[in-house]
Amino acid sequence: MTRLFRRAGTALALFFVAPHALAQTAPAPAPAAQVQDADPALWVVKDEDTTIYLFGTIHVLKPGLSWFDEAVKKAFDESAEMVTEIGTMPDQAAIQPLLMKHAISMSGPSLTERLPEEKRAAFTKAVTDAGIPVAAVDRFKPWFAASQLGLVALQKAGYDPNSGVEQKLSEAAKAANKPVSGLETIDQQFGFFNALSEEAQIKFLTESLDQLENVGPEFAKMVAEWSEGDAVGLAAIMNEALRSSPELSKMLLADRNARWAEWIDTRLDTPGVVFVAVGAGHLAGDDSVQAMLAKRKIKTQRIEY
Template sequence: MRLSGASYMGATNDKDALALKLFSKIVSFRSALSAIAMAFALPACAQVAPKPVQAANDADPALWVVKDKDTTIYLFGTIHVLKPGMTWFDEAVKTAFDRSQQVVLELVMPDANKMQSLVMATGVAKDGPTLTEQLPADKRAAYAKAVTDLGLPANAFDRFRPWLAATNLSIAPLSKLGYDSENGPEHVITAAAKAAGKPVIGLETAEQQLGYFGGLSQKAQLQFLGTTIDELPELETTMATMVDEWAKGDPEALAREMNDSLKDSPEVAKVLLVDRNARWAEWVANRMKSPGTVFVAVGAGHLAGQDSVQAQLAKLGVKAERVRY
C-alpha cells in the first residue's frame, strides 16, 4: 500500500503500510494523556468476542439519567481501552442498558477501507516540511525515541500531520501495558446490543471526528504533539490513575486529571471537548421530545468537569441526575 505518492523520507513501502495499519488499529482519539483520548472512540465496534478475563476486579463507573414522563436517556462514561479482568457491565449499568431500546455511541466505525481513505486525506501531508522539521529542536530527540519505541524507523511519521502522530504515539503504547479496545466498553456494549437486536447509532461520523483534528490550527496541532511527547514517560501512571478514577465513579477527579492535560491547549479543548459536549447536549435535549429509553455511551471526559454534557444540558433547562448504586 502506498500513501498516494507520499513517502516517509526514505522509509520503505512496507514501513509506510505498517505505520498506517498502526493508526487504523488504534485511531481515534483518542490519547490516554488527555481528555482527547476519552473524547474519541477507538475502533471497538468489530464484532469479536471479548478476551477471557483472568480475575474479576469490580468497577462502578458513573452513570446519569435524564428523564420525563415518557422518555429516559442514560448517560454512561467510557474508557475506550481497558485491561482484562474488570467487571463493570453489571448492576445499574447493565440494568440501564437492558431497559433501553436504542444504543448511542460517539461513532459507529465505517469499514476499514473507508477509514483508511479518510485518514490519508485528513492526516497525511504529501509535501512540505517533514514533521521532524516542524518540531522545535528540543523535542526532536524525544519524538524520534517515541517513534522507534513502537518498532518503527524514526522518520516513519514524517508525512503525518501533527495530530495524527500525536494520537499514534499516545495510544499505541497502551497495548504493551495490557490495554485493549476489545475489553473497552464500546466493544462490549456494541456486542451486547447486536446480540439483543438493539439498534446502534453514532452521534458523529468518522468524517466529522477526523475533521475536528484536521481543522485544528498548525500551532495547536504542534502543541498537542509536543504535550504528548512530554507526557509519554508518565503514560502508564496517568492511564492507571484515570482508569482507577473511572472505576470508582469519581468524575471530578477524572476532570481534574484531564483539565491539567488540556490547560496548555485551549483550542484543542474547545474543538474536541467543549463544542462537542454542547452539540451532544442539544442532541439529548431534542431526543427528549420523543418517547422511549436510550443508552448513550461516550468518553468519560465528556461527562466530567464544568463543561460536561450535563453542564451543557443544564444551560438548556434539562437536568441530569446521577444514578446511585
C-alpha cells in the same frame, strides 16, 4: 498549556474513539488476576415518555475489569437503542480515505522538519521504539503522530482497544439486535484534530514525546477514578488541565458537549428509552453534557448503585 499536554496521549481514551489505524501493538501479557469490580457513574434524563441514560466510557482498558453489570447492565437492557460517539466502527477500507484527508500530508516539509530541532532525535526514537516505520510517520500530521504514539504507549502498558467499553457495548447491542447510531462520525472526529492550529498540533506532539513514559501511570489514575464512579475526581485530573489550552478545550469539550445536549433535548420529543455512551470526560466538569443540559433547564439525575 504544559499541564494539558502532559496528558495528551491519554486524553484520546476519554474524549475520542482512539484512531488506532496503525497502532496495532499487542498489549503486554498480564499475570492472571481476579476480576476487579468497577462501578462507573451513570446518569438519566427523563420526561413523561422518554428516558435517556448517560454513561461515560473508557475507550481502552485492561482485561479483567467488571463494569457491565448492576445498574449499567439494567439500563442497557431496558434501552431500545444505543447511541455512541460514532455508532458502528467503520472498517479499515472506509477509514483509509479519511486518514488521507485529515491525518496525512503528502507534500511540504516532513514531520521531522516541522519539529523543533531539539525534539527530532526524541521523535525518531519514539517512532522506532513503537515499531512504526519512520518514513511513514514522517508524512503524518502532528496530531495523528501524537495519537498513535500515545496509543502504542497505552498498549505496551497492557491496555487494549478490544477490551474498551465501546467494544463490549457494541458486542452486546449486536447480540440483542439493538440498533446503534452515532452522535458524530470518524470524519468529524479526525476533522476536529486536523482543524487545530499548527502551533497546537506541534505542541501536542512535542509534549507527548516528553511524557510517553508517564502515559501508563497517568491513565491508571483516570481508570481508577472512572471505576469508582468519581466524576469529580475525573474532572480534576482531566478537564481542569484542558483549560490550559482554550483552543483544545473548546474543540474537545465545550462545542461538542453543547451539540450533544441539543441532540438530547431534541430526542426527548420522541418516546422511548435510549442508552447514550460517550467518553467519560464529557460527563465531568463545568463544560460537561449535564452542565449544557442544565443551561437548557433539563435535569440530569445520578443513578446510585
